[in-house]
Amino acid sequence: xxxxxxxxxxxxxxxxxxxxxxxxxxxxxxxxxxxxxxxxxxxxxxxxxxxxxxxxxxxxxxxxxxxxxxxxxxxxxxxxxxxxxxxxxxxxxxxxxxxxxxxxxxxxxxxxxxxxxxxxxxxxxxxxxxxxxxxxxxxxxxxxxxxxxxxxxxxxxxxxxxxxxxxxxxxxxxxxxxxxxxxxxxxxxxxxxxxxxxxxxxxxxxxxxxxxxxxxxxxxxxxxxxxxxxxx
Numbered sequence: 001x002x003x004x005x006x007x008x009x010x011x012x013x014x015x016x017x018x019x020x021x022x023x024x025x026x027x028x029x030x031x032x033x034x035x036x037x038x039x040x041x042x043x044x045x046x047x048x049x050x051x052x053x054x055x056x057x058x059x060x061x062x063x064x065x066x067x068x069x070x071x072x073x074x075x076x077x078x079x080x081x082x083x084x085x086x087x088x089x090x091x092x093x094x095x096x097x098x099x100x101x102x103x104x105x106x107x108x109x110x111x112x113x114x115x116x117x118x119x120x121x122x123x124x125x126x127x128x129x130x131x132x133x134x135x136x137x138x139x140x141x142x143x144x145x146x147x148x149x150x151x152x153x154x155x156x157x158x159x160x161x162x163x164x165x166x167x168x169x170x171x172x173x174x175x176x177x178x179x180x181x182x183x184x185x186x187x188x189x190x191x192x193x194x195x196x197x198x199x200x201x202x203x204x205x206x207x208x209x210x211x212x213x214x215x216x217x218x219x220x221x222x223x224x225x226x227x228x229x230x231x232x
Contacts, residue, residue, distance in 0.1 A: 001161065001193060002028035002051060007060035009046050009216075020046040021057070022216035028195065030161070033188040035196045035204035035224075038213035045166065047213065048197045052085055052164045053077040065161055082110050086155030090167040092147045094154075096140030100131060103139050104153045111158055125153040129183055145176030152183060162193040169203050181206045 009021040020043045028034050038044040049055040050062060053069060062069045067080055081087075086107075094103050104125050108118045126135055129149040134142065139150055148168060155163050165184065169177030185206055188194050198204050205224050212219040 001030045001065050002026070002195075003061070003063040004051065005061040007047070007050060007057045007062060009043075009050065009055070010058040020216055021050070023060070024213075024216070024218055026211060026218060026221065028193070030193055031188075031191060032209060033185070033194045033196070033207045034209045034211060035198060035207035036211045036213060037198055037201070037204040038219075039199060042213045043216040044197050044199075044213045046216075048164060048166055048195070051195065052087065053081050082107060083158060084161045086158065086160040086163040088148070088151050088155050088163065088165040088168045090170040092139075092144075092151050092171075094139040094147055094150055097138055099136050099138055100126060100142075100150050100153075101135045103150055104157050107154060107158050113158075121157050121159075122153075125157040126150075128156055128187070129153045143176065144172050145179055148172060148176070148180050149183065152180070152187075156187070156192075162195060163187065165194065165196045167198055168196070169198070169200070177203070 004024055004026050007021050007024040008019065011018045011020060024047060036044050036047060046055070050057050051064070053064065056069055064080070065084060069077070072080070101122055104122045105118060108121060113121065126132060129152050131146065131149050131153065134146060139147060142150065168184070169180050172180065181203060184194055184196065194207070196204070196207055204210050208224055209222070210224050211221045
């Protein structure tokens with residue numbers, strides 16, 4: 001599903017070139033749960049942006065589900081993001097005065113999903129994160145953990161090929177964060193592909209595979225065998 005070969009990302013500032021990624025090569029198959037971990041400045045967020053078509057590499061080859069980033073316009077990349085990718089961010093990015101239902105509905109407003117199918121899709125996504133009793137509640141009135149569940153439901157509603165989660169537990173207390181991790185693990189068990197970016201070892205080990213990034217390079221790529229209960 002995800003093929004990255006010798007990805008380099010450079011930023012220029014007043015003539016000074018900084019390499020955020022220095023030749024990253026990786027392959028992620030459909031149905032995997034992968035964590036990308038590294039300290040601040042390691043390049044993990046830059047890599048996530050490239051993998052999710054939010055940015056383009058300076059050099060190298062990147063293909064997502066047979067789509068080549070090099071061959072597509074910005075409009076085409078945006079269309080693929082909406083139809084084939086789901087996003088969960090640290091800051092939730094919800095409309096505080098809109099209901100849970102309205103927030104989860106948002107991606108469908110920019111899709112070709114028939115109007116008569118949208119309600120069922122939204123209800124299914126909300127049910128997947130166990131927030132049926134909050135459907136008509138304003139998002140701004142929810143707890144942090146509940147807000148992140150809404151964000152996950154919104155990521156699910158278009159039935160994407162992959163869910164990208166960028167520090168999804170970063171703004172949560174330990175109990176709420178553990179709940180979010182359990183939801184992501186459950187989604188993976190139901191067949192979803194998940195790419196999680198984090199700086200926390202505890203969170204990263206929820207995945208089945210751990211890719212460590214350091215100084216813009218892949219430092220290690222290992223299988224995770226830890227299956228502990230995150231509520232203990």
